[in-house]
Amino acid sequence: MKTSLPAKLLQALSPWRNAPAWHIAFSGGLDSTVLLHLLADLANTETLPPLSAVHVHHGLQAAADAWPAHCQSICNALGVPLRVMRVQVQPGASLERAARDARYQAFTEVTGAGQVLLTGQHRDDQAETLLFRLLRGAGVRGLAAIPAQRPLAGGYLVRPLLDVPREALEAYAHEHQLKWIEDPSNADPRFSRNYLRHRVFPALTARWPQAVANLGRTAEHLSEAQGLLDELAQLDLRAAGQPSPFPWLHLPSLALAPLCELSDARQRNALRHWLTPLTRLPDSGHWAGWHSLRDAKGDAQPLWRLADGEVHRCGQRIWWLPTTGSEFSDAAVSWPDPQNPLELPGNGQLKLIGEAPEGPLQIRYRQGGEIIEVPGRGRRDLKRLLNESGLPGFVRGRLPLLYQGQQLLGAPSLAGLWRAPSDDWHLHWMPQTCDQGLS
Template identity: 65%
Template structure:
């Protein structure tokens, strides 16, 4: 029924096992394959959202199914964040758990099928999604250190149901699946039966349409990659841990190509804004040269500085605080929420501390005398959002060096800063 060849070299297989029809059939197929062919070790993951009393009995059912198939099961309890969309919040919590479990090169199998593909397309059409939102769910995509695979996408729900009955499988019927207050349930229970009475191939044709849209999006992604390659040139070497794009390169493109390039770039970093919020890009792009505009997005923000736009997320959304004594400068010093620093010096130094800017700092430079740090940072075009978190090395009350700026340090003393590792929030 399914082709598992693309994933045979993975170190391990995981399956998202809810206990419902789709994942039960997929688990049965994977376990059967693993019994009769060389295959990676197979483990099941059941996510308990705790959203309804009936769900408390589901882990026991899943444990029984997995025990009968000889498959290890891991039950993970998650907290679903409150918000406008319970479905989206539950999905976010579920996939965050999956990401934590899947190791390097490992595969997580999920049970989405052809009808899911069709329902997703229609659901997004009704919400007014753009081309990227209308593209087909891919058969495989990255997930954390591994990947997510959907081997049932070419198979109809009716085929899965027939297989389950023929094999004598038992599965959970989630009572919320019949609650048409949820948009997807309404489409599945009320809309699609009517469509299929008039057009029996509706699900198959919609799924094929989604695949065509996915191919068109792939071509636009190639255009975006070419545009971004030019815009990514010229990034400041001292801040290589931060992603940025040359504003002039983007502004020279047509408005449609600007949005296309940014959608591709942002899709790896944050949930994309809807059409109403793209005015934030125009405000950022068209602001006065001396302005410092910010475009706030779901998982971070874009800022403009020195002719570039910069993506900030994670620790970069909070200004670091504190003063840190450095007892042993031969060792790396961790800075809470701000990466770490290490020192290279011609001789051992004592009485060192690392601080952040408060204003009015003065640095003594060979051949230039005492200079105001603010002016020096202006000369080097250090972005304003970097300045507040730049580690400064002091000996007593004397400023010795500014991190990652060799020109702002004593000749025999340089401070090297490893920027926060979660700055990008890549998705």
């Protein structure tokens, strides 16, 4: 027996029935109009979370100026509150991607803790996405195409119509005499997805009528395969996730040795999983940077540059350093009142705990050749002490040093394994957190 569209929608949304709210991404097009109508109709007979609609106005074409009013009239008729959000689309190589980024940033602002944002992508969209990414040479994660659900802000993005063919949505819309917007840009074959939709898929389905359904099923298989790869990555990262010897340095890091025991393919799989929340992933040609970093000599300190930061190797550990707008300054900073914490430009905060030495005091950064007095060991070369401590090289240039005139009095006690220079006081440095990064 064929399941009705409302029953199929309710089944898809059953895990989210207790969410605080459901927001419908409402462009005014066919897909979102059907989704909104279905949910508004179901709310008359079912106990659903509070419904609201969100229309994102990109301002990319003159015709779009009339769409918020159209969406408002539909929502008024259905008794659903509407929020219109105007966004700025950043110029770039791909207008489609820039508009999508702006749209999802707006959705992020709307979706509160535990709330659900619902979008109207359907089975034909899934097939187009799979073929589009296949032609771009995507890996398994990309070929898994559109996920039915994923985290969004503090809640979730859910696509409850992903198993529904477009023709079923059209039939529902005509049956209920719905009116929707036809975006003129959807007919422009210069956009890749439109080219696939209007030129490629008609030819495919003429020869293979089940092409769309079969591609959707392939995406499900690939999504399952990606789930298995994710489970394997979690196992491998657990072995490499042994605690850092510098717990105060709040940056993601991994032990290198457990990774090196894996095959190249498993290394890439584990690193993709680790890097996914941190940066855009490298394409196939950029993995040579990982091999160079991994295979460098033990005393080298190589780095691998990625889109949103760098992976550094220090000894037998790799560290992630995000790119940030925070500018670190290595200029000297006076510390007229060491009883109060000192804010270091782009470098966190420094506290002096205990009885401060006589001033005037100043914070400087390494220039090379520094000598420091270590109780019980005499005057020692700072570079050698840092080498003994194993402190990562990317931190050493940021290490705040306390000077009295030309005399180096001390460095933060957390930076090395040697004793503080005085029992009367010691320095406590709090670097910037991982969210701020170390630029």
